[in-house]
Amino acid sequence: MNIKITGLLASFILLFNALHAQTKKQATGPTIAASITNGKVVYTNVCLPCHMADARGVQNMNPPLIKTTYVLGDKATLIKIVLHGFNEDVEINGQSFSNTMGAHDDLTDRQIADVLTYVRNSFGNKASAVKASEVLKARTSAKKQS
Secondary structure (H helix, E strand, O other), X not given: OHHHHHHHHHHHHHHHHHHHHHHHHHHHOOOHHHHHHHHHHHHHHHHXXXXXXXXXXXXXXXXXXXXXXXXXXXXXXXXXXXXXXXXXXXXXXXXXXXXXXXXXXXXXXXXXXXHHHHHHOOOOOOOOOOOHHHHHHHHHHHHHHO
16 A cells, blocks of 8 residues: 555656646746747738848838847837837938838737747847746836826
8 A cells, every 4th residue: 555655646746746847837938949939920920021031121111120239239129119119210231211110019918029039039130038028017117108
């Protein structure tokens, strides 16, 4: 009987550890690889028409997303651009871009985090991931200021 109880206890401990590890993984969000994969889908559906498949943008209209300070710089600024749009003339690599970007506040925090993580780690870019909690913070901050 002691062997049965010991086996049952060992099985319970293994199950508990597996469930705990899964819960911990869900709490921290998807891996960067999963975020990039999901972000590519969002990019294809939302960003590609203006910034193009190669992220080089459209001359004098939509800026490139390749190794620019907007993409690789401050994440909070980039998040705000996606959430609230962008309506400023901007010069990048000696070229001026002047098309208005609409707000994408209809996207979820996770979708914005994923697409920005994708852009910040694609097209030759290499930067830290964007977390959904960072998007939520920017979204909440904007609502408080309104």
